[in-house]
Amino acid sequence: MPLKLPFTPSIPSFSAKTKKSSTEWLRRQSQDPFVKQRSLGADITSTKTSSILGPSISSPLTFRSRSAFKLIEIHEKYDEFLLKPDVRVVVDLGAAPGGWSQVVSQLKSKKYKSTSLPPKPLDAYDPLNIDAELGLFSLSASSPTPLKVKIIAVDRLSMDPIPGVYTLKADFLHPQTEDMIRALIDDFSHNSQKLTLATPDTPKVDVILSDIAPNITGVPTVDSEANFQVAQAALQFAYKYLRTGDEIGRVRGGVLLLKHFAHPQMDQFRREVLERYFRDVIYTKPRASRQESKEGYFLCRGFWPKEYRSTQTAVESFIYP
Numbered sequence: 001m002p003l004k005l006p007f008t009p010s011i012p013s014f015s016a017k018t019k020k021s022s023t024e025w026l027r028r029q030s031q032d033p034f035v036k037q038r039s040l041g042a043d044i045t046s047t048k049t050s051s052i053l054g055p056s057i058s059s060p061l062t063f064r065s066r067s068a069f070k071l072i073e074i075h076e077k078y079d080e081f082l083l084k085p086d087v088r089v090v091v092d093l094g095a096a097p098g099g100w101s102q103v104v105s106q107l108k109s110k111k112y113k114s115t116s117l118p119p120k121p122l123d124a125y126d127p128l129n130i131d132a133e134l135g136l137f138s139l140s141a142s143s144p145t146p147l148k149v150k151i152i153a154v155d156r157l158s159m160d161p162i163p164g165v166y167t168l169k170a171d172f173l174h175p176q177t178e179d180m181i182r183a184l185i186d187d188f189s190h191n192s193q194k195l196t197l198a199t200p201d202t203p204k205v206d207v208i209l210s211d212i213a214p215n216i217t218g219v220p221t222v223d224s225e226a227n228f229q230v231a232q233a234a235l236q237f238a239y240k241y242l243r244t245g246d247e248i249g250r251v252r253g254g255v256l257l258l259k260h261f262a263h264p265q266m267d268q269f270r271r272e273v274l275e276r277y278f279r280d281v282i283y284t285k286p287r288a289s290r291q292e293s294k295e296g297y298f299l300c301r302g303f304w305p306k307e308y309r310s311t312q313t314a315v316e317s318f319i320y321p
């Protein structure tokens with residue numbers, strides 16, 4: 001059943017460009033502890049985020065983006081949700097340059113012994129041959145690094161390879177992108193694990209991360225609508241592909257981490273849509289997110305659509321720590 005949103009999505013315009021002071025940007029970057037930290041050289045599992053985020057910021061890490069620290073902070077603050085053993089398929093939307101995918105890849109590769117499938121060659125994952133036909137999409141898999149998780153990273157921009165991550169260069173809002181992502185999920189989702197499934201036809205995802213930020217036009221109403229439209233599209237995607245707990249014989253439903261910006265209907269969106277489909281919805285703004293930015297994140301845990309909930313009373317008793 002398609003998800004009905006109580007909003008009419010508007011079409012964003014991407015024509016105008018923002019005028020930003022590059023001098024101011026450079027000054028801010030040079031003083032930013034997270035920017036300094038991301039290129040100092042080690043890996044995520046050598047330290048706890050608390051030390052990264054503490055005043056001394058002494059632990060070295062290597063990430064492509066400052067954004068990586070936002071995900072690390074949210075992950076650690078909320079029960080290390082990425083490390084749950086039933087997290088096996090992760091879709092990272094708006095993934096470039098790849099910081100979030102790096103975080104997931106590093107977390108999973110260190111904590112789990114390799115028994116899983118390495119990425120397959122590229123041609124095995126292009127059943128629609130869209131890349132060749134349209135020139136709008138491209139797909140790549142990095143050198144095989146055995147992970148017990150499949151990570152699919154989607155962005156309009158190209159990304160350098162990340163070990164164990166499939167990168168799909170495509171506009172998430174393009175109608176054909178969903179099929180491309182679906183083809184990738186299909187191969188490794190819980191369906192192939194022969195678990196009991198309520199909806200065996202749709203391949204399922206355990207965690208959807210959306211850090212998508214549409215291009216800024218500088219016109220506040222246009223930007224706000226574009227952001228809101230992307231948040232709704234990510235939720236629509238989650239509604240279709242995120243698994244419930246019951247679908248894989250577990251208590252916890254899937255997780256959606258959704259970036260959003262201020263919008264007049266955001267509260268309503270949270271109340272009437274997100275809180276309807278998830279066991280709990282938390283607003284969070286990590287310290288690595290600049291104070292002046294209007295961005296925030298909804299961590300939506302325990303995917304459990306309302307119509308499904310009424311028949312699954314056992315799950316009612318489950319409370320996240």
Ligand SMILES: C[S@@+](CC[C@H](N)C(=O)[O-])C[C@H]1O[C@@H](n2cnc3c(N)ncnc32)[C@H](O)[C@@H]1O
Binds near residue numbers: 099
């Ligand atoms: C804040 S960046 C993501 C940073 C990323 N999480 C990281 O850690 O490296 C936002 C990304 O959203 C992407 N984006 C914006 N609109 C998009 C769309 N319609 N489809 C795919 N990607 C989009 C941008 O290209 C940009 O790379």
